[in-house]
Amino acid sequence: MSLFRSRFLSIPSLFMRYHSHSPRPFSHEAVNAVSSFHNMLSMRPAPPITQFNNILGSLVRMNHYPTAVSLSQQLELKGIAPDIATLTILINCFCHLGRMNYAFSVLGKILKRAYQPDTTALTTLMKGLCLNGEIRSAINFHDDVKAKGFQFQVDRVSVTYRFLINELCEVGETGAALQLLRQIEEEHTDVQMYNTIIKSMCEDKCVSDAYDLYNEMLLKRISPDVFTYNTLIYGFCAGGQLRKAVGFFNVMKMENIKPDVSTFDPLIHALCKERKVKQANSVVAAMIKASVEPNVFIYNTLIDGYCLINQMTKARFLSHTMATRGVTPDVHTYNIMISWLCTSNMMDEAMSLFHYMDLKDIKPDAETYSILIEGWLNLPHYMHAINLLAEMCSNGIAYTSKLDAICNDYNFDDEIEKFMRYKETGGDADFLIASHIVLRNPSFKATGFGTYSLDW
Known part of the structure; x- marks a missing residue:
C-alpha cells in the first residue's frame, strides 16, 4: 500500500497527545510571540493567515513544537482556515515530536483540500522518518513521491539524502544505500554520499566494490577527498592488499591532498603486521615530514611491531623517546611490551616493567x-x-x-x-x-x- 495512504490517521484525534514531550523553558521572545498570536486571534476581522504563520514559524525556530501545534488548533477553533504553509509547519512540528502518524495525517489533510504538497512538506516528512529510525519507510515514501511526479526541496534534498544514506549504512543496508544513490539526480549527489557508502563497503570487506564506486566518482567528476582515500587505504590494508593501499597514498600526493593521521595509521599497522618494521618507520618519517604528528596509537603500533620481530630493546627505547615528541605512553603501550615478555617466559622482566608503570603513574x-x-x-x-x-x-x-x-x-x-x-x-x-x-x-x-x- 502506498505510504501516502497507509499512514493517515483520523483527523479528530490529530492534536490530542503531543503533550508527552517536556515543555522547553519559555524565553521572553517566545512569551511575546504567544501573546501576539492571542491578540491577533481576538481581532475582527482576523489578520491574514500569513501573519499567524510568521508567529508559528518563529516558535518552531525556537523549538517550541507543542506550543505551535496548540496554537494551530486554536486557529481552526476560531474558524480561521490554515493554508499550505500552516499545514507544512504542523508537519514539521509532528516530525520533531516523533509523531509521524500525525504528520502524515496532516499530509492527508493537504491532499483532501486539493492543495499541492510542496517540496518543503515532502522533504520534511522524509527526513522525519529518518530521524525517527523508520529508514525503510523513508525509502518507500521517497519512491512513492517520485512515482507520483512530486519533487523534494532542492536546497534541502542533498542533506536529506546524505542523512538517509548514512542511516541505511549504519543498519547494514549498504546495498539499499547504493540503490538510493543511483536514483538521486546527479546534481544532488556529492562526495559525502559516496564516502559513506565506500566506508560501509570497506567495513563489509567489499573493497573491490568500494574501488568501483571510487572510479564512478571520477567518471562523474566528483572529486575524492582525504576521507575517500583514507577509507580506501584502510580497506585495502585490512584486506591484505598493501601494495594497492600504497598506490592510493601516492595518488593522494599527486592530487595534492594533504594526508592526516588516519591516512598513515593503517599503512603503519599493515607493515608492522607483516614484520616490515623498517618500512613502517619510513612511513612515520614521511608522516613527520608532512607535518602530521604521530599519536600514541602510531607509537603503540610500532612498539608492537618491534616486539613481533623480537627487538624488545628497540621497543623499550621507543617507549622512552616518544615523550620527546610530546606523546605520553599509555597503559596499552606497557601492555604490549609486558605481553611479549610474558610470551617469552621473561616474567621477571615483565614484573619489572609492571612496577615501572607505577613509577610513571600509569595505572594497570x-x-x-x-x-x-x-x-x-x-x-x-x-x-x-x-x-x-x-x-x-x-x-x-x-x-x-x-x-x-x-x-x-x-x-x-x-x-x-x-x-x-x-x-x-x-x-x-x-x-x-x-x-x-x-x-x-x-x-x-x-x-x-x-x-x-x-x-x-
Whole structure:
C-alpha cells in the first residue's frame, strides 16, 4: 500500500497527545510571540493567515513544537482556515515530536483540500522518518513521491539524502544505500554520499566494490577527498592488499591532498603486521615530514611491531623517546611490551616493567593483570598469579571474562592433592586450597579480596 495512504490517521484525534514531550523553558521572545498570536486571534476581522504563520514559524525556530501545534488548533477553533504553509509547519512540528502518524495525517489533510504538497512538506516528512529510525519507510515514501511526479526541496534534498544514506549504512543496508544513490539526480549527489557508502563497503570487506564506486566518482567528476582515500587505504590494508593501499597514498600526493593521521595509521599497522618494521618507520618519517604528528596509537603500533620481530630493546627505547615528541605512553603501550615478555617466559622482566608503570603513574588495567596472571600460570607459578589477582581486586579492577577463561584453562586439582599429602606430613596447604577457591568461585571473584593480602 502506498505510504501516502497507509499512514493517515483520523483527523479528530490529530492534536490530542503531543503533550508527552517536556515543555522547553519559555524565553521572553517566545512569551511575546504567544501573546501576539492571542491578540491577533481576538481581532475582527482576523489578520491574514500569513501573519499567524510568521508567529508559528518563529516558535518552531525556537523549538517550541507543542506550543505551535496548540496554537494551530486554536486557529481552526476560531474558524480561521490554515493554508499550505500552516499545514507544512504542523508537519514539521509532528516530525520533531516523533509523531509521524500525525504528520502524515496532516499530509492527508493537504491532499483532501486539493492543495499541492510542496517540496518543503515532502522533504520534511522524509527526513522525519529518518530521524525517527523508520529508514525503510523513508525509502518507500521517497519512491512513492517520485512515482507520483512530486519533487523534494532542492536546497534541502542533498542533506536529506546524505542523512538517509548514512542511516541505511549504519543498519547494514549498504546495498539499499547504493540503490538510493543511483536514483538521486546527479546534481544532488556529492562526495559525502559516496564516502559513506565506500566506508560501509570497506567495513563489509567489499573493497573491490568500494574501488568501483571510487572510479564512478571520477567518471562523474566528483572529486575524492582525504576521507575517500583514507577509507580506501584502510580497506585495502585490512584486506591484505598493501601494495594497492600504497598506490592510493601516492595518488593522494599527486592530487595534492594533504594526508592526516588516519591516512598513515593503517599503512603503519599493515607493515608492522607483516614484520616490515623498517618500512613502517619510513612511513612515520614521511608522516613527520608532512607535518602530521604521530599519536600514541602510531607509537603503540610500532612498539608492537618491534616486539613481533623480537627487538624488545628497540621497543623499550621507543617507549622512552616518544615523550620527546610530546606523546605520553599509555597503559596499552606497557601492555604490549609486558605481553611479549610474558610470551617469552621473561616474567621477571615483565614484573619489572609492571612496577615501572607505577613509577610513571600509569595505572594497570584488567588487561595488564590478565597478561601477567596468564604468564605466571604458564610457568606454572600459581602463588604469583594469586597475588596478582588479589592486588587486582583490592585495587577495584573488575574481574573480566577473559581472566575467567584464563583461570579455567588450568586444573589445580593435582596441585591440591599434592599439597594435601604435604599437609599430612605437617605442612600447611590451606593457602593453596584458598587459591583454588578464589580462582574457581565466581561469587568470590565478584566480591573481590577486600583488604586481604596473600604474601607467600
